[in-house]
Amino acid sequence: MLVRYMTALLSTTLTAPRALADLFLSLTDVLPTISLDVAEDPAEADNYRYTFFLSEDTKEPFLAALDILPPQHFATPCTFDIVDTSIDYIAQNRAAFPPLTIGPFFVARNDEDQPAGLIKLDIMPNRAFGSGEHATTTGCLLAYTHLVQSGQTFAKGLDFGAGSGILAIAAAKQNGTPFLCIDIDAPSVAINNQNAQLNGVTHLVQAIEGETPPAGQTFNLIFANILLQPLVELAPALTSALATGGSLILSGFTTDQSADIATRYTSFGLKKVWEHQQGDWLAQIWQHASA
Template sequence: MAKKEPEKWLKMEIAAPAELMDALGNFLTETGAQGVFQETLEPQAAGDFPASTDIETIQAYFPQDSRTEKRILAVQKYLDSLKEIFPAGKNLSLKTEGITDPDWGEQWKKYFKPIRVSSNIIVKPTWERYSPSSRDIVVEIDPGMAFGTGQHASTRMCIQAIEDIIMKDRSIKSWKVLDVGCGTGILGITAAKLDAEDVIGVDIDKKAVEIARENAAINHVNECVKFLNRDVTTINEPRNLIIANLTAKLLLELRHHLTQLLVEEGYMIISGIIEQDTQSIEENFSAASFTRNKIITEKEWVCYVLKKNATSS
């Protein structure tokens, strides 16, 4: 039997402010990364990177081939553009490393383990085993090349908020949910496994929608969950729970449309917000339209649970 040829991979590691993580993750997957994950850097472990509690690292793995140099140049050019556009971009750092390993295409998966993200919700990668207790609700996710595994604070806080709302507000008999920027589908699928009857997830990334649909099938919720490759502004169906784990900038841009979609006394979960953006978010998602039901925080990340006032339009 012939010996398997070692595969050659390029590892890119980028240190960046937390608010740029989602943009970086999307760009790296679009550039061809076969695995992407991120973590928060502790100041004492930051090595050559700037020592700051709001600096995170994102690692991406690319197959080494004829496009390797072009990918590196594309990523560096993108980082340079971020440095020009965002004041926080000056802290961006890039490291690259060649890796030779016959199994590295699968090894990135070791970073995703089953985790309890709320009282009842366990998020489990499809390739990991887990023995649930009687109260556990297990959400299985194969991230493929999409973002959303429950590892990131903003995702965890959204899941906690979804569970809290659906399990506590018994006055709503039928949950109609909208997941904006669905990624892997983890948030919409979580809502469905908590008995939401009608879930729509949207994402402008075609690959993410394909992965989300596969994850819905894995979790046996594809009859009540519909993932669509379109802009959320094309959605006009009223919803009583809207989940938007985006960026502050996108949330502000979409505020009017999302508010229009949300029925009176419906809930909106907004996350992907860092502390420095909370003032603008609170001013725009104001008391005139919403009652602030709950605020969840984890490190520099903030998640708001809002309830639409009955007199709002």
Template sequence: MVWAEVSCTVPATMVDEVAEFLVDLSGSGVSIDNLFLDTFSLDTVEESDRKTVKAYLPADADLSSKVDAITAFLAKHGPAFPGFTFLQPTISLLREEDWANNWKQYFKPARIGKRLVIKPTWETFSPDPDDLIIELDPGMAFGTGTHATTRLCLEALEQLFFREGAWADGHGPVPATVLDVGTGSGILAIAAAKLGGARIVGLDIDPRAIEVARENVRQNGEGENVELDTTPLTEVKGQFDVVLANILAEELVRLASPLIDHLVQGGTLVLSGILTEREEFVRAGFAGHGVTLLTTTRHDEWSCLCYRRDA
């Protein structure tokens, strides 16, 4: 499918009004570009008094009339904003595969922890003898492994399976079963299988993510050990040695009870996707639920909390 990226450059004070109009017109979100870099020094970055608001419209028979509507809106409302100069909206045509593939040039093999290596399917890599290679093509699902939230989960998983760090005391079951809530590209489920998990269940509310995850699981030869589904967490049967949840802080707290209910006594709960400023909010949300905080790790502006379910 071909899409039209329609860009409107307006004074910063007009951005909210233009964005609201474009959202109503397109039925989807907009992007706002306002930083202009002419050097590699971030010290030179300054907020511009003009911003570019971009909307994405199907390049079909209705495109012309919608661009006319945007042009009329700018001409009518723009003069009310200081510094407004009418500029005709610019249009660039994009294909869906452009969005899906252009980012690939920035995704390179990455080592996580001591043993895990995330390798894009289109890249070559020479592994060390003890490396555990995860072949990954995220497609339209979240999770390349390079984001801090995923990296923190992977590091915790490696230490858990190899009895390192907070798990060096040897307490708790040797992980055999893992539940991955919000599996995305399936990277955590695949890592759990590579590390030695015998049964891993990955859940996601997005059917497209499950399709991508299934292909990644197949690519890594873990189809016998990893199950993927859109089943709601509350409908999943049984308990697991490890429960992973790399989702937003508010969702973690909302799902605190079912997450813990699916954990065996002595099992490990790994929570990520938590902005450091929301860390105390999550801690408070899991207080009094029969779990003990084992360790807290942080990377960039993100936190990962690991709990053990009390006996």
């Protein structure tokens, strides 16, 4: 169905520091906008590009609301473009992001109906990593499915480098496991919390901004789908956060990097108990060797 507007639909893209991401996302509650898209600025790593969509009759209130922000925050002026509403963007989006079935999970990206017997995950495509397409996300979901099928249960989970929150949301929806999600990227944290609300698990899934696992806490299940270097650097912290008898699911590295992961995590007393390979990407389950 085409979305129609009584007045012209406008868009404006503002370039501003990454540090303002939380402020901009909170402003969507008070600014007269239809939606906000956040993307990295390819020209400047410290900036994001914030694209607001609004109707023409709210242009002046929008500009007035922006006046609360100091002008030095903006690297670009506020100019408006008319959006072509004759294009069926919904149909385009559905074609670009079809639903996925991964183990017992049905990843819906455009509010598709839930197939019988599958657990629906509503994860809309956006800038946060983890909409289901990547082999590492698939591998982590299959690793978790393997643990569940093996009869393991989890009282408390950590999703480190959570992105969209898809992994924590999947575990919360399937088995009611409470999860703490941590990411260094403020917009991803906001998207994670929005996805938790969309999936009805805000009572179980909380996302916060951070760079390390919380000190002094342990978790029965940990997802760490990041990259080789942070996985190597965070091995002591992730191992300390893993409860006795718990499982650590690692991904975000390739087959030629597997030896580095093995050397690092075995040195902290863990053993690899399961592995999934898709293309060059790996997902592995690690547990305490003494367990």
